[in-house]
Amino acid sequence: MLKRYAVLVAQMIVVSVVAVATPASAAEEFAVGATNVALAANGGHIVEFSSQVLDENGKPITQWQINNVIDGKRIRGSDRPRDSYGWSSAAAPTPAKPQWFILAFKDERTRLVTRVRFDPVTDDPLEIGRWARDFEIHVSSTTRDGPWAMVQNGRLLNKPITQTFDFPPVECRYMKIMFTSNWFSDQFVELGEIEVYEALATGDTLDQLILRLENLLQDLKRYRDSVRYNQPLRPELTPPATTEATPTTTTQPTPQ
Numbered sequence: 001m002l003k004r005y006a007v008l009v010a011q012m013i014v015v016s017v018v019a020v021a022t023p024a025s026a027a028e029e030f031a032v033g034a035t036n037v038a039l040a041a042n043g044g045h046i047v048e049f050s051s052q053v054l055d056e057n058g059k060p061i062t063q064w065q066i067n068n069v070i071d072g073k074r075i076r077g078s079d080r081p082r083d084s085y086g087w088s089s090a091a092a093p094t095p096a097k098p099q100w101f102i103l104a105f106k107d108e109r110t111r112l113v114t115r116v117r118f119d120p121v122t123d124d125p126l127e128i129g130r131w132a133r134d135f136e137i138h139v140s141s142t143t144r145d146g147p148w149a150m151v152q153n154g155r156l157l158n159k160p161i162t163q164t165f166d167f168p169p170v171e172c173r174y175m176k177i178m179f180t181s182n183w184f185s186d187q188f189v190e191l192g193e194i195e196v197y198e199a200l201a202t203g204d205t206l207d208q209l210i211l212r213l214e215n216l217l218q219d220l221k222r223y224r225d226s227v228r229y230n231q232p233l234r235p236e237l238t239p240p241a242t243t244e245a246t247p248t249t250t251t252q253p254t255p256q
């Protein structure tokens with residue numbers, strides 16, 4: 001397996017260096033940043049949310065509170081942080097009554113964002129149907145009350161893997177993540193972690209190369225997960241195996 005990774009890395013580096021040596025076209029003037037700007041340690045914070053599950057005294061439960069989606073802690077196999085199981089809403093979402101949260105970045109600065117990654121994994125097993133399913137990503141470049149523009153929607157896989165969604169770079173001061181369904185639970189919707197990445201203008205060739213290599217590392221981790229869980233490399237691009245109507249994927253901002 002190590003050998004396969006090494007070959008893959010070598011191929012990726014060659015491709016990357018060739019790509020950097022080639023003059024960038026207008027479409028390549030942005031690279032995806034390697035810093036998760038939603039992470040609390042990087043200044044990301046939740047400014048508002050629909051609900052979080054409460055204990056019998058009406059108090060938030062630490063292990064299931066909303067801030068767990070940006071704490072960088074994850075559930076993977078036997079690695080289960082005792083103080084962070086993910087976020088659990090207080091009710092199941094519906095298209096008419098979604099569960100949601102609004103994110104802002106360090107110093108409430110507007111960022112040019114282009115990638116969101118969802119990790120659906122929480123301390124509850126996927127078999128009980130609480131993990132997030134259908135989602136919408138909306139952005140506001142002005143206030144936390146909008147106006148909102150939807151930049152992406154889609155459906156997550158009910159699999160223990162982080163799932164990546166890219167969209168054209170868009171200015172974002174506040175990001176509203178809405179979940180309109182879980183897998184089948186009538187109680188809650190849950191999410192383990194969300195990551196947000198910026199589109200960065202690339203000018204300097206060395207900076208560009210470093211960014212590409214950092215992105216390749218992410219791709220390599222994704223490849224490792226795809227092998228480990230026997231999943232396609234970009235599982236979110238695979239149509240769900242269901243006869244239900246699938247929400248269309250929006251690639252252009254749509255005024256709300």
Ligand SMILES: [Ca+2]
Nearest residue numbers: 068073192193
């Ligand atoms: Ca987390």
